[in-house]
Amino acid sequence: MPGRPVRLLVPSDAATVAVRDGLDALRAEVELPVDYPHDALAEADAAARRGPDDTRLPGTRADRTDVPFVTIDPEGSTDLDQAVHVARRDTGWRVQYAIADVAAFVAPGGPLDAETHRRGATCYSPDGRVPLHPTVLSEGAASLLPDQVRPAVLWRVDLDADGEPVDVHVERALVRSRAQLSYAQAQASLDAGSADDLLEALAAVGRLREARERERGGASLDVPEQEVVRADDGTFDLRFRATLPVEGWNAQISLLTGIVAARLMLDAGVGVVRTLPPADPRDVARLRRTAAALDIAWPDDVPYPDLLAGLDSRRGPHAAFLREATTLFRGAGYRSFGAVDAPVPTGDDAEHAAIRAPYAHVTAPLRRLVDRYGTEVCLAAVGGHDVPAWVHDALPGLPATMARTGRRVAAFDRGALDLVEAVVLAPRxxxxxxxxxxxxxxxxxxxxxxxxxxxxxxxxxxxxxxxxxxxxxxxxxxxxxxxxxxxxxxxxxxxx
Known part of the structure; x- marks a missing residue:
């Protein structure tokens, strides 16, 4: 669930200690779980040593270690949920997207499962992160680290020449990532013309999917990362790290997977989708005032998705506007169905207003609880077997669990941003x-x-x-x- 990322890039001194103390106080204030219970840690350690437990999972696991996947993430990331491979196929494209198979490590009903439900999601902060799963799993045995054979849930989505899906398959598999790339590395090779076929195909499909998004009336936010750095005179400064085009193309692969996953669940009549109502006109009016503050021209007849598509996060005023535009997406939530008299949503009730299509979260199970459950529903739908009882039983409570998590993460994000803004302005x-x-x-x-x-x-x-x-x-x-x-x-x- 997106927040407002802020990184603290300063040496350790008295001022930095004050910031870290403030973040510690904020974590306590919003009741953010920090330390893992001993029994949950013991279970995670045992699972990491044992490896994936396929005996309690339906279906079989295919060997797909011959596919040359890569991961593309922020510099230094170790909690790697996704590995991607894209290639031309006939007149279209084949996208293969390997997602960390968290269900192979977390036993339903155990202490680790209970703690992940208490946390709901990984929470990122300027001084680090509070992970959903213990790092022995999220940054170790379950992470799709390079040159390691890992259990994964593998999505295969075939696209036509326009980038629209024509066939979908999902299965449990063993995969091996060939390389861990940062966004900067991937973009540099694309810009230099030295990128391999995989990256060139990713860029091509990413552009196609962006075009299809604009046709639907969808809006992806190119939200820049905020960094707090030490200025030459010893004071703090607040800067934006502009996002790169490859980040948007990579995100389109995740969006594509979420869109086809939602369709699988809706067709099966059971699952959990991500929903968002249309933007409140008052929020749009407030955002128009922000545009005026930043000298960004916004004609009255231009809808906000069209405006967002023309902004460049490498420009300071545009970066500030894009960060404020996240407020248009208030009211996002989850809707589960197919259990306990919960009907299957249709029409606008099933749609995510920013994406302008039904959408589900299935691509970040190391960092977001709900993804583990949606993934199992999709595996059942494609594999022709029943949804596991532990998934079916949990579906009714997932929206409330994720709503509670969302409120806590949002409160922390807002407080962290207020804190670093205070640090920057304190000398002035x-x-x-x-x-x-x-x-x-x-x-x-x-x-x-x-x-x-x-x-x-x-x-x-x-x-x-x-x-x-x-x-x-x-x-x-x-x-x-x-x-x-x-x-x-x-x-x-x-x-x-």
């Missing part, structure tokens, strides 16, 4: 900044209130008026940085 108390008022609230204590979007650094912070008169919504405003509290993760501006 008393300075005057120029920004644009992008939101207004009801006056309180005789003062107008609202939110101010700054250009540099690209943050949104509360602003108080000099009196009860409303702040000039959508207009430029000079404001003094009145207060910064790193401990309380609070920044306040006062209109001049």
């Amino acid at each position: 108390v008393g300075e005057t900044f120029t920004g644009v008022v992008v939101d207004v609230d009801e006056p309180r204590d005789g003062r107008a209130r609202g939110a101010l979007q700054l250009r540099d650094p690209a943050v949104v912070a509360p602003v108080l008026g000099a009196g009860p008169a409303a702040l000039p919504l959508g207009e430029a405003l000079d404001a003094r940085l009145d207060e910064v509290s790193v401990v309380h993760r609070r920044v306040t501006f006062v209109a001049r």
Whole structure:
């Protein structure tokens, strides 16, 4: 579940310690599980030593170690859920997508299973991550690390010349990744013309799928990563790391798999899909004010998916806008069906409004609980066997579990961003900044209130008026940085 990624790239000193202390306090505040129970850790250790347990899994496992998969992830990643291979086939393409087979390591009903339900998802923070599964599995025995034979759930999706799926197969398999590439490495080889056939095919299919997405009216957010770095003068600075084209093409493979998985489950009449209602018009109006603050032209007759497709996260104002655009996707959730009087959704009830198609999460089981269950439903649908009882029994409770997880992760993401913004602005108390008022609230204590979007650094912070008169919504405003509290993760501006 996407958040607002922030990385802390600073040396260890007193200021950094204060940030880490703030993050520790935030983890406790949102009740984020950090330490694993001893019995769950013992089970994970035993599973890692034993290897995959196929005796309790339906079907057989094919040997697909001859397929030259690669993984493409952020630099330094070790929790590798996906390995990909793309090649031309007749007049179209064949996508093979190997997903870590977590069910082969986690016994239903055991202490490890219970703890993953308590956590729900891996939570990323500027100083590391709190994993869904113990690292002996998520960064070891279950991770699709290079040159290691690993159990996987292998999706094979054949596409026509336009990039539309014409055949889908999913099976348990053994796979071996040939290489672990970072996004930067993959993009550099594509840009230099030295990429192999796999990467060239990935780029071609990625572009096709982006075109099909635009035709559907879907919107993918090219959300940049925010980094907090030490400036030359010893202060902190907040920068954006622009996402690369290959990241979007790689993401399209995951989206493709989620779309065909949702269709399999809906056709089978059992499963769990990811849903999102259409954007609230008030959020779209607020985002238009943010566009004005950043000098981004947004004609009235241009829908927001068309605008997003034309933005470049390598440009600072565009990066800031794309991060704020994530607020359009409020209300995302999960809907399970086929168990306990839960009907199969149809029409808009089954659709993810940003993707403009039914969609399911099945490609990140190391980092997201629900994927393990959707995957098993798809294996049953294609393999012609019954959905396992442990999956069927868990389906009704999954939406509530993932909703609770989503609220906790969102609270942590927001708090972490507030914290690092406070760190960046702390040395600048008393300075005057120029920004644009992008939101207004009801006056309180005789003062107008609202939110101010700054250009540099690209943050949104509360602003108080000099009196009860409303702040000039959508207009430029000079404001003094009145207060910064790193401990309380609070920044306040006062209109001049």
